[in-house]
Amino acid sequence: MTRTNWESLPGTNKAMAAARTRIENGDTGDRVRLDLDLTDQDRADLGRRLGMDWELSGKPVTLGRLRAAFAQTGAVLEQVLTTRGGPLQNLPAQRAQQRAARTASVEAAYQILADAGIAEPVVTLARQRRWLGKPDVDDIAGRARDTAALWAALPAGGRRLSELADHLYDDPHALDRDRDLGRITARILAASDAPQADGDTGRANAAANALAAAEWRQTWAAHEVLCDEVSATVLVLGLRLTGQASAAALAATAAHHGEPVWLTARSLRGRWTPADPATTIRVCENPAIVEAAADELGAACPPLVCVYGRPSTAAWTLLHGLADAGVRLLISTDRDIAGLGFAKAMLKIPGALAWLPDAAGLYEETRLHDLLSDLRATK
Structure with a gap:
């Protein structure tokens, strides 16, 4: 053959x-x-x-x-x-060349972030977590350029998120929370805003939390970007504010009638101040506490603020504004893992103290008698 x-x-x-x-x-x-x-x-x-x-x-x-x-x-x-x-x-050589090309493209993309002025530790974290995506699948250079363009446009001077996105990318939804660019930029902003003392862990945690609704609004608000302000709310009872912000008129009317009222982040825009900066304002987590106080004390109830779980942008705006005016804040939450986390964050507000820390009970509802007794004694 x-x-x-x-x-x-x-x-x-x-x-x-x-x-x-x-x-x-x-x-x-x-x-x-x-x-x-x-x-x-x-x-x-x-x-x-x-x-x-x-x-x-x-x-x-x-x-x-x-x-x-x-x-x-x-x-x-x-x-x-x-x-x-x-x-x-020579497939090994080709694969080595491809790896080198990918590495070079990744280096170039993250260098765009550094050149834009984003801090080196944040750029390093973004690269470690691959926030820009995968070079074989995603346009990481394009995402880096879009992120750099946003960075250069901040602070935004009170522009709405959709307006800013439309201006920068011709797409009002480009920075939405369910879009890649929105998630990338929110993580970078949150990590950049984290206290330096918290180090890499603090930056990573801030970036991870930035995608939750409340932190999302707060992250953008820190850079003067308005983000769905009517959905961010805080419940108040007996709170009297003065000033041009619409929250002042809403809170004053509700306090006069002894009715709880929801204030939005939008209504807290503008100038406002507590009617009595020397007062003490109690802060709780659950609306049931406010309801019970309204039923029993009505218009005689001392000022009470309810954050309703994780504090929203509206809640943080209100609490920080009150503290800045000299108001003394007393903080109560549930004592489960989530509640203790909320309390820890709020107790970082200058001058804030725990409200009845010695009262027994895991949940605020089990401490309702003690909380109402304290409100009753203060009216």
Whole structure:
């Protein structure tokens, strides 16, 4: 049988295809085994060159045996593979080049953030967490340029998020919370705003929390971007404010009638101040406390603020504004994991203290009698 005929047999074709795969992947030694699923006929085909002893032995085909088979006819395996299937590729070298190109593209993308003025620790965190995405899948350079454009536009001077997005990207939804760019930029802003003393852990936690609704609004608000202000609310009872902000008129009217009222972040825009900066204002977590206080004390209830779970942008605006005016804040929350987290954050407000910390009860509702007694004694 001629060499050409032997090369065209199914068993030989399988061996040559497997040989190309191994050689192109850098496995070139004579002892390299070929991964083959051979039928009896395939082994018979190969046995015509590899010998009957090999055919009957059940041993695998190696590159060395295949090279020897071609050498019998004066041919070189690699030359035959090149003639039949084109030049042999150096896949390890190609993969190394691709990795180098990906690394260079990643370096360039995150350098765009650094050149925009974003702090080095934040850029490093963004790269470690791959906030810009994957270079093989996502346009990380484009995302970096879009992020840099936003950074240059901040603080936004009270522009709405959708307006800012439309101005920068011709898409009012580009910075929405469910869009990649919105999530990237919110993480970077939150990490940049985290206290330096909290280090990398603080920056990472701030970035992770930035995508929750309340923190999302607060993150953008810190850079003078308005974000869905009517959805951010805080409940008050007996709170009297003065000033031009609409919250002042709303709170004063509700206090006069002894009715709880929800104030929005929008209503707290503008100038306002507590009517009596020397007063003490109690802060609770659950609306049930406010309802009970309204039912029992009505218009005689001392000022009471309810954050309703995790404090919203409106709640933070109100609490910080009150504290800045000199008001003394007393803080109460549930004492489960979530409530303790809310309390810890609010107790960082200058001058804030715990409200009845010695009263027993995991939840505020179980401490309702004590809380109402304190309000009653203060009216």
